[in-house]
Amino acid sequence: MAPSILELKNLSREVKGRNGEPFVIFRDINLSVRDGEFVSIVGPSGCGKTTMLRVINGLIPPSTGQIVVDGREQSGTGGDLLMGFVFQGAALLPWRTSLNNVLLGLEGRGKNPSEARDLARKYLDLVGLAGFEQHYPHELSGGMQQRVNLARALAIEPKILLMDEPFAALDAQTRSFMQLELLRIWSQTKKTVIFVTHMIAEAILLSDRVVVFSHRPGTIREEFRVPLPRPRDMEVKSDRRFVDLENTLWKLIEEEVKAAGGFARL
DSSP: OOOOEEEEEEEEEEEEEESSEEEEEEEEEEEEETTEEEEEEEEETTSSSSHHHHHHSSSOOEEEEEEEEETOOOTOOOGGOOOEEEEEEOOOOSSHHHHHHHHHHHTTTEEEEEEEEHHHHHHHHTTTTTTTOOOOOGSHHHOHHHHHHHHHHTTTTSSSEEEEEETTTHHHHHHHHHHHHHHHHHHHHEEEEEEOOHHHHHHHOOEEEEEEEEEESSSEEEEEEOOOOOOGGGGGGGGGGHHHHHHHHHHHHHHHHHHSSSSOOO
């Protein structure tokens, strides 16, 4: 079994509410992720999933707890720890080509410009965009823009890839295709991935393990190992084990939504 590359220890995040009292977003998160593992986080809307990713990446500080990456406690922005972040939107610079958008993540890291361009081309090829290096974002479909977004995150060759609902804005057909593409890319790179999604089926299809968050303040309610062999394709959704796990996860999240006092977007 691979060693842990990421450990979250009693991690919490709170902010000051309108009345000046502490507003807890998530609390007491304890999670260990193995090198090369694909872990999805699911739970009711507003339970702190995205905020936790931002804390892990160092974009915002934790209120309490520790983040340990590859045996080193993270502090500050954690830039030297090389975490890649794939946001919900592609967030590409419209005046830069696909190649130059991918280079954006490499700029300022002291890499030889020629080597940086080779890396950018390598990852554009990996995500299936060879031949589109000189295209601008407005010339690309939504799915292609997200591939550039993914290539940009991969090009810095991070130890951990954080993905925040990267396919949420795509239509159903494109989303399914991108799920398969991500499976292919993960099988080639074996990156450690923490993936936030509202889609239970997506989490099961992609992951080795699914972590269920409670309603806010978010805590880890339960974890499930996905009992399905790899490689996977869309046919796995008809597998009895897939269906049973999907039903179990939906029931848990429905309970959390009810406990929160309403039927928020899942």
